Amino acid sequence: MCINGLKKAGYEGEILSSKWQWLPAIYLAGLLLMNILSIPFSTSEMPEDCPEDSWNCDKRVIALDVSDEELHQAMEEWSDSRSFTTTFSEGHIVDRTLFFQFPDDVIYENQCGSVELFSKSRLGRSDYGVNAERIDDIVEFLLEYNFDTICQ
Numbered sequence: 001m002c003i004n005g006l007k008k009a010g011y012e013g014e015i016l017s018s019k020w021q022w023l024p025a026i027y028l029a030g031l032l033l034m035n036i037l038s039i040p041f042s043t044s045e046m047p048e049d050c051p052e053d054s055w056n057c058d059k060r061v062i063a064l065d066v067s068d069e070e071l072h073q074a075m076e077e078w079s080d081s082r083s084f085t086t087t088f089s090e091g092h093i094v095d096r097t098l099f100f101q102f103p104d105d106v107i108y109e110n111q112c113g114s115v116e117l118f119s120k121s122r123l124g125r126s127d128y129g130v131n132a133e134r135i136d137d138i139v140e141f142l143l144e145y146n147f148d149t150i151c152q
Helices: 011-020 023-037 068-082 130-144
Strands: 057-064 087-089 092-096 103-110 113-121
Touching: 057 130, 068 087, 068 092, 068 103, 068 130, 103 130, 113 130
Parallel strands: none
Antiparallel strands: 057 113, 087 092, 092 103, 103 113
């Protein structure tokens, strides 16, 4: 704003800052809404396989003879190493993407001699390879983990 040919100090900056002050609140509200709306789409049981036309899930079986307790402990350590956005319960992990916090379900089952791993995005039609990378990371972590017990 000009008064007698002089700009009033701070006026343009105040307008700019007032436009952007709601951005963090909108971001947080969007995250909250997305996470609430994604709850009905969660996966809690191991499916037979990913659907043929699905581009947002991955399932693998690895040879690993370990006790249930130690597998749960290892998977909890993996989830703790991911970030502050991962929640763990035995057999089921919810892993979220870093910025947008999209929730993805990770399910694992011990089959005494093998471990089934499944990762699926709750929202969207494609995950751009995120679930395959996540399963790769879990497989690498489990194969390098120093297990002391075997399945009985």
